[in-house]
Amino acid sequence: MIQHLLDGILTGSYLSLGAIGLTLVMHILRFANFSHAELLSLGAYAALVCDALVSGLAPFLAVKLAPLSLTGSLILAILVSMVLTGLSALLIDRLVFKRVREKGQELSMVFASFGMALIMRNVIGLIFGLSPELYSRDIAFATVLSRDPLILIKPDQVFVLGAALLLMFALHLVLSRTTFGYALRAVAENPSLAQVNGVNLQRTIMAVWLIGGGLAAVAGVFYGISHQLIPVMGRDLVLPIFAATIVGGIGSVYGAVLGGFIVGIAGNLALLILPSGYTPSVPFLMILAVLMIRPHGLFGEARA
């Protein structure tokens, strides 16, 4: 029970990071972006490549930071991958979403995002092959927290949780304390009114993609550290991330954080009552439950 709870919190840390970017995009660009989860895979694979490059160029960085299985080069790679993934998100918006936005209606964007998800996922599959990849081939030993009941935790997991919370706190400071944060929230509330008040809409949209992509990259790497990298990881992540945004309420960053943890914990606790084969359905059940009880989520508001 406690073990499941712990695992759930760890799952929640990367789901939250993914959900923050998604909820921002859904709020400001007003479409359900089904390709957001592919940004997680993109970030994870970008970090894999960067990690190999960095440890090749600077072998002294490729030493494990005990007790973690992480290396200095991987941490550097995560930072590079954040930038790369943010830029890719921006590029995809420029090349595809912006044009579709100008041509069609909101729902064409949803179709386009599905198409992009298919393309991204399978291009990654073609480049990296269909078999799983790992950041570290070493076995990371779990620390025994307690023997009865048996509770295991890996040092990497503690790092992932800590780093995720730190990032969320940083984002919170940006959103609540800076002019940029105010501008972002203003655009989310009312784009035209924000523009009248001198907020540059194009630049805000760019910032949303950069932030969303950057956080998605971290989320992808953390997923890769906790599990493994597979090209279809986006397919398995898209529904939990959407569930997190809906539970939290579309548009609410804090809701997305909370939603991510709730979905992560619920998914792991469900293992107590459901066979593990049913895990992929849990996010859907949560969406249904939220729609029945509180359709706009925990922190969301009604908006057409």
Added chain:
Amino acid sequence: MIGVISYLVFFATTASILAIAVLGLNLQWGNTGLFNGGVVAFFGAGAYATLILGGAAQAGHLGGYGIFYPLALLGGMVAAGLMAWIVGLLTLRLRHDYLAIATFGVAVAFENLMRNAEWLAGGAKGVRGFERPLRTALGDGFIYNLVFFVVVLLILILTYLFLQRLVVSPFGRLLRAIREDEEAAQSLGKNPARIRLIAFITGSVILGLAGGLYGTFYAFVSPQDVLPTLTFQIWAMLIVGGAGNNRGAIFGAFLIWGAWTASGWALSRFAPVEVQLYTGSVQFILIGSVIVGMLMWRPQGFLPERLVVSHKGKTKRKQHGEY
């Protein structure tokens, strides 16, 4: 020669079944503006329910009711409609995204349930033991397939005629009115949530019908048949053909199914062996590019929706246009 003809019959049967599904989606997306992210779940519900209701008894899971075939097919349609009713009731009053996400979730959960619940529909092994209707009279060969094709084609034509009637009826006008401007329709005393629900259920029932025919054609259905791939294919068919145009929907179904089959054949024939493993990936990239490319360059599709302009209304507006 007979080989070519029997392949063509096989191809045309599959394409016609898919065309029925595209027509169902067109009612939802093309005419009403409802995004169905889980086409395959409604298609699958039709297939599974038809086979379970009409099949012979199976050890270990539900089935063996041996119901008279048309009733079994009807049962498949009802199953798809019931699913649509539940999902629609929960999501159609909210913003559009919710329906997209919830229907996508339905498809994931449906495939997941079918794969795991052995007691329900055989799990990963699927539903077997279904005897195709009139098999004793027609045998298993070419004649059967030809007759089956004619029946499917008739059902396709009937569905087309039904939807064409629906589109020009007051109800069809109402659907477009809600799609274009929900508040305006509401101000005229219409109930958009209710009308959308009806359209969503009707479209899903047609998807269920297509699924039921598909299941009948193969006399077998398994979780492999309800993968998201089918959703993407059916979307591509509608977008390429032209959302809002029933003829476009049928045209798109044949075109995309032809392209899909041809690309699969070409890859398996000409691609080097080590690439063959990635045939699926290449085909997915192609279908994704078709969807994205059409939306960027020709969002109205090859056969665009014909705008029904009410001329009386136009002149009226001109007369009162001054104030």
